[in-house]
Amino acid sequence: MNKIFFLTAALFLSSHINAQKITGFIIEEKKDKNEVEILFNNKLLTAYCYYDSSRKPVLFPVNTVDGITVTRSYPFKNVPGERTDHPHHTGIWFNYESVNGLDFWNNSTAIEVAKRDHYGTIVHQKIINKKINDKTASLTAAANWIRPDSKVLLNELTTFNFSVSKNDFVIDRITTLTATDTTVIFKDVKDGMLAIRVARELELPSKEKSSYVDDKGNITNVPPSGADVTGMYYGSTGLKGDSVWSSKGNWVMLTGKKDGKEITIGITDHQLNVGYPTYWHARGYGLFAANPLGRKVFSNGKEELNFSLQPGKSVTFRYRIIIHSGNFLTTEEMNKWFTDFGKVK
Template sequence: MRISRREWIAAALVGGGSTACSKRLKTNEGAGRAGVLDIPLDGRVYATYRFGREWDKPFLFPLKTPSGVTVTRGWPVEPRPGESDDHPWHRGVIWGHGLINGYDFWRELGRDKTARLIPKAVPEGRTEGELFVVEAELDLVPPDGATIGRCRQRFGVRSTPQGVEVSAEIVVAADHGHGLTFGDTEDGGFGIRFDDAFRQDRGAKLLNSDGLVGSENIWGKRARWVQYSTEVGGKPASVSIFDHPSNFRHPTYWHARDYGLCAANPFGLHDFLRDPNQDGSETVGAGGKLAFRYRILVADGVTPVDEVERLFEAYGEE
């Protein structure tokens, strides 16, 4: 039995979890390592959810194509020789924001300056039909340690004829007696830090749903989806990221960098539009919530534009 989006969000907002499943993993069963939860499909692990206390926020790493090609940068989790070592908070697939009530939940500048997304309990993984689902409930904790809100994350991963599909649902709740203000900054969103092979200066192609190509043309622009494609170790691979039509300010703005970071960010208007008079901030009132949905398609080969568009349209109907 598969839990609907409406049922999951309702459970997230009241603090409950979904219960229908064929197998539930209460700890890191099958992973063999503390602070990790492997995501198995067809007997293989295509992604791992990492939530250990050594990290300031959870993330998916690594992320692989169906043939096993890793599309995420290794550093700082599992460094590879010669790869880039900038922005240590760019780890795999991640969600955060650089200004929530004035606190930085994106960059990591030391525990005395960094806000954290801390799991309230060990995240759970389970199968739901063809999906493997990871759910986590996180506290939004500024450097002073006083929780200001809650974030529920759900990642559903499955194998499809087109590739490995990761569906993400993020619900941020202002449930601590006051509102949450998402400030206007380019730093933040739902993003992925790619393997260095996806750098534009190494031959990667960066494309958006409007047909614009190159970071210089798609950064800060609104689009339904963005695709990065390249060759990794001589093998073609592509990653397409979809912004669900129900999302706040869809089609979203993209913090799509030439060095391999791509993040969907609906808040950074004055940065993206290069206009100090713009204000992309948004306040969620006390007791309210803000929900986001995204999908990532990780493919061997380059998924054709017409196929990406078809998959996006189908996603929009879900």
């Protein structure tokens, strides 16, 4: 009897301890996979990934609190019916199209070897800090923006602050870039800077074929969408749909349905960012980006900003991403998220 009693008690205690361990946030570093997983109640919310193939650190995948993946899986995974364009659109990322003449935005393994000297790479260096609480977690990582000859142009220090509140998974990204011993010029261009590529269901519906041509002459053909494609952009200034592209504003949200749930992805700017309020590079095929440094193409030539950093000088960019499942977020709720984020310095 005593043996049975103690065995039962031990099993109960072990089960109770394990249950306690999976409550709230967990950060699991998996160096063999070049990943740091962010879990909540033992479910994966996202992972900080620094794969060689991505040419930059990314958050991938990105899931709602109830487990619905909102990011496109390609090129890391092949999902039937998903687009296979723009292999450099991976999860949530942060980079820029023209840094001292090098293209960090379009870099991927799809670039021909003979052309790779025109592209820059962001290389993860190390995890600086990890903190967890019940409803919050933070991860700080260091990376280098490097030229093809391995010279470092910028040192990057990024802190991700993660939080969960009911059906909201919130990511605050605070990134500081510091020029090394060379003046760094961010030329005024279209593609940048904080971006997410969303799942097929969250794209904007389109009955027409479309083609997109980047500045390298690469053409992306986009076929008509089906009934399962349900996305819609809303801007803080009242604009909607394709009109959000090239607009300025405090925030933009993308709503749509996936796996039977209403989902909202919101991104907010911050008053302390360079170029505030940012221009929005929001495409119907699922690219959703805030570009604070590109002005000329979005303003039809009325504005231009060629931002530069002198050696040793730093600049900080702050963004909040809200991943919400349930009833679509409202304008009032997004305004509240923006105002609350403004308190973060």
